[in-house]
Amino acid sequence: MDTLPEPSTPAGREALAALLGDPARALVALDFDGTLADIVPDPEQARAHPGAVPALAALAPHVASVAIVTGRPAGVAVRYGGFAGVAGLEHLVVLGHYGAERWDALTGTVHAPSPHPGIAAARAELPGVLDAHGAWRGTWVEEKGQAVAVHTRRATDPEAAFEALRAPLAELAAQHGLILEPGRLVLELRPPGVDKGVALEAYVREVGARCVVYAGDDLGDLPAYAAVEKLRSDGIPGLLLCSGTAIPELAEQADVLLPGPAEVTAFLARLAQRLAE
Known part of the structure; x- marks a missing residue:
């Protein structure tokens, strides 16, 4: 079995150790476009990497929660990701529009406020x-x-x-x-006042996670990175993954650099295998 990549920072290594030591209290949260799905010229043609759903389905039963945190509408991310009705993903949550919308696999419904x-x-x-x-x-x-x-x-x-x-x-x-x-x-x-950092921190508190993994690739993921840094200061270890190096501000903060969605998917699959041992 392939080994997991070694985080480049002490904080990342601490988080990976916490995840492996107590996965049932860990949250794995991921962006969609550029992280689980390749960036394509037409955003309507974006789809999750073929290995993403099987990897997430294998991983989800071992951790406290798996969440997709995306700027897309929640329902669109569910369709393009192929997340609905998947065995193993019965408790998946998709936080769309930077957390303004929420889809729960358990109910199959989207909750959203009225548009600004x-x-x-x-x-x-x-x-x-x-x-x-x-x-x-x-x-x-x-x-x-x-x-x-x-x-x-x-x-x-x-x-x-x-x-x-x-x-x-x-x-x-x-x-x-x-x-x-x-x-x-x-x-x-x-609208103002909604970003991936706010959404991620609120969901960490909701599920009572004691460790968090976040993977992203774009400027909209910077607030989520900042939220992980804040959670670290509160004693909750956090592992930051970056998909690609297109955004230097993100890549420079990451604990693990992965070339793109194929490698993010492989990381998730390796993690699931490791936790299943």
């Missing part, structure tokens, strides 16, 4: 903003219910389109009481 009124207002103005900045061609607007996102991956010059839109979309967000969340060639307008 600023989302509809900003969505109505988006075409004019994109056109005014010459970014209509090649950009793609993703309707997310609780948020709206502009992708530049299909533009002729994706990076230039991304940078050109940052300021005007930040202004549009502010006008409607929203915040702008940048990611990998995507700019998302969403």
Whole structure:
């Protein structure tokens, strides 16, 4: 059997030891896009790595909880991940829209608040903003219910389109009481006060986890990393995994660097095998 990679930091090594020593009190939380699913030009075509669901299903019975923490709507992440009705994942939780929505495998239902009124207002103005900045061609607007996102991956010059839109979309967000969340060639307008860190810390407290693993790949995962650091200061060991190195701020903080979703999946599978011994 392949061995688990050695964390590069003392805090990471402490967390891995805590996880292996008492897995029944550990929470494993993971981002979706870029972590369990490869980044693709069309976000609607993203799907979990073929080995992800089997690895999670093998791991889940050994730990306190497995959670997916994503910026996508919870129901979309469930569909694209293939998480519903899987033996072993009966207690999986998907925290969508950065924790604003929640899907529980046990009930198969999504609980969500009413959308922030600023989302509809900003969505109505988006075409004019994109056109005014010459970014209509090649950009793609993703309707997310609780948020709206502009992708530049299909533009002729994706990076230039991304940078050109940052300021005007930040202004549009502010006008409607929203915040702008940048990611990998995507700019998302969403309500304030909700992020992956808030969602992760609340769920750790809910399940009473005494150890937490978090895996992410993008700027939206930085608040979750910060939450793990805070939990460490409260005496709860935390292991930080980074999928890829596209975001240096994330990679530099990680305890374990993994090249991408295939390797994250392999890590989860190895962990499940280790805990089953």
